[in-house]
Amino acid sequence: MGAFGRNHLRVYRELALSHQNSPDPIRITAIVEPNPDQISSLSWPADAPYPLPPVFESVDALLSARAHGDVYVDATSVCVPTTNHADAASALLESGIDVLVEKPIAFTVSEAERIVALANRHGRILQVGHLERFNPAVMAAEEMRSHPMFFEAHRLSIFTPRALDVDVVLDLMIHDLDVVVHLAQSPVRKVHAVGLPIVSSKVDIANVRIEFESGCVANFTASRVSTERVRKLRFFQPHQYVSLDYARKDLLVIDVSPDTLHSQALFEELSRGPSSSLPLPPGLLMHKPVVKDEEPLRLEIESFLESVRTRATPKVSGEDGSRALALAIQIHEAISEHAHRAGLQRFTV
Numbered sequence: 001m002g003a004f005g006r007n008h009l010r011v012y013r014e015l016a017l018s019h020q021n022s023p024d025p026i027r028i029t030a031i032v033e034p035n036p037d038q039i040s041s042l043s044w045p046a047d048a049p050y051p052l053p054p055v056f057e058s059v060d061a062l063l064s065a066r067a068h069g070d071v072y073v074d075a076t077s078v079c080v081p082t083t084n085h086a087d088a089a090s091a092l093l094e095s096g097i098d099v100l101v102e103k104p105i106a107f108t109v110s111e112a113e114r115i116v117a118l119a120n121r122h123g124r125i126l127q128v129g130h131l132e133r134f135n136p137a138v139m140a141a142e143e144m145r146s147h148p149m150f151f152e153a154h155r156l157s158i159f160t161p162r163a164l165d166v167d168v169v170l171d172l173m174i175h176d177l178d179v180v181v182h183l184a185q186s187p188v189r190k191v192h193a194v195g196l197p198i199v200s201s202k203v204d205i206a207n208v209r210i211e212f213e214s215g216c217v218a219n220f221t222a223s224r225v226s227t228e229r230v231r232k233l234r235f236f237q238p239h240q241y242v243s244l245d246y247a248r249k250d251l252l253v254i255d256v257s258p259d260t261l262h263s264q265a266l267f268e269e270l271s272r273g274p275s276s277s278l279p280l281p282p283g284l285l286m287h288k289p290v291v292k293d294e295e296p297l298r299l300e301i302e303s304f305l306e307s308v309r310t311r312a313t314p315k316v317s318g319e320d321g322s323r324a325l326a327l328a329i330q331i332h333e334a335i336s337e338h339a340h341r342a343g344l345q346r347f348t349v
Contacts, residue, residue, distance in 0.1 A: 001033040004102065005079030006042075011301050012077075013048060020049050024309060030071050031055045032062050059091050066095070073097055075125070075308045077301070081165045086111035089126075093118040098125035100304045103178070104170050104328065105321030112325050116318040127304045127314035128321030130178040134299040136291045137244040137251045138179055141233075144253060144289075150236045151180050151218035156226035159199055167202035169195070169328050169335075173222035175246075176233060177331075178316070178324040183235065186214035188327060193334035196344075198225045208331050251291050257283045 001009065009031070016026045027050065033039055034057045044052040054071060056062040065071045075098040078088045086106045089099050093115065105128045106112040119126035132138055153176035181188075188210055195206035205223040212218070231246035239256040300316075307314045 008077040102129040112322040126318040134296040148237045156230040186212035195335040255285045
């Protein structure tokens with residue numbers, strides 16, 4: 001279950017409570033958790049529509065009970081450490097169970113390919129937990145997308161011992177990689193990357209520059225040794241600048257009117273310098289689209305359950321997760337190449 005699995009459990013529990021009288025009720029039928037301390041520390045609320053479900057020590061134990069008709073399972077959230085994603089997801093998919101697997105989809109590209117192949121072979125729903133795709137600010141930004149040519153992403157976090165089984169690229173940056181690749185809608189042409197371990201044995205801070213076949217360029221900075229928390233993405237496209245704050249679920253857009261961009265009035269206003277009383281020169285329009293303050297994890301799980309019911313392709317498919325992982329691995333290779341070239345062999349990932 002782990003730390004983030006508790007959040008999944010909370011959301012499923014809330015949905016079960018709110019759907020008690022729905023034609024599509026939701027019920028938590030099982031938990032897999034080998035650590036008894038994790039279970040004993042769970043506080044199951046009094047208003048839950050049913051008692052704490054049975055707890056199994058392993059996926060195999062769950063599947064055995066299911067095979068004997070002792071428990072019913074249609075869909076699962078896989079929140080184990082990344083290095084265990086492939087084994088857990090594969091066993092569930094092979095047993096005919098739909099899977100929402102936390103990001104990244106797997107630890108290696110070959111593991112990701114195996115998971116996707118199993119989902120396709122058994123006709124199962126496979127969704128990858130790239131949570132930021134369900135951030136209301138990102139969903140609003142999708143509607144603004146026209147022809148993005150430059151992205152800048154910053155994701156900084158204070159150090160915690162969580163998720164040290166992977167480096168900062170797979171832990172943090174992969175969120176932005178998935179969002180930017182989704183918005184850029186172009187194959188990757190070239191990757192430049194620098195990364196260093198600071199307090200762990202893996203890369204804790206990284207800077208990446210990606211060029212896409214479309215001519216679009218994206219810069220990424222991710223750190224898990226920062227003194228502040230920052231989660232922001234900006235992108236530029238013809239006559240428009242879009243800035244979003246993941247944490248605040250906030251979106252800011254500045255539009256430039258092509259008709260006034262080269263006008264004499266705009267030139268004269270800009271020539272006056274910063275003493276102008278106008279907040280923006282003529283032809284520039286700043287606005288903040290309405291963004292609903294909804295929890296991304298709840299939206300993600302609701303979307304997953306809708307795919308389970310309708311058998312529709314998930315918003316973030318296994319192929320999407322594999323593509324983001326393959327790019328992260330390519331970044332690892334670029335970091336290693338740079339470390340070797342810079343004489344930093346002991347820092348090679």
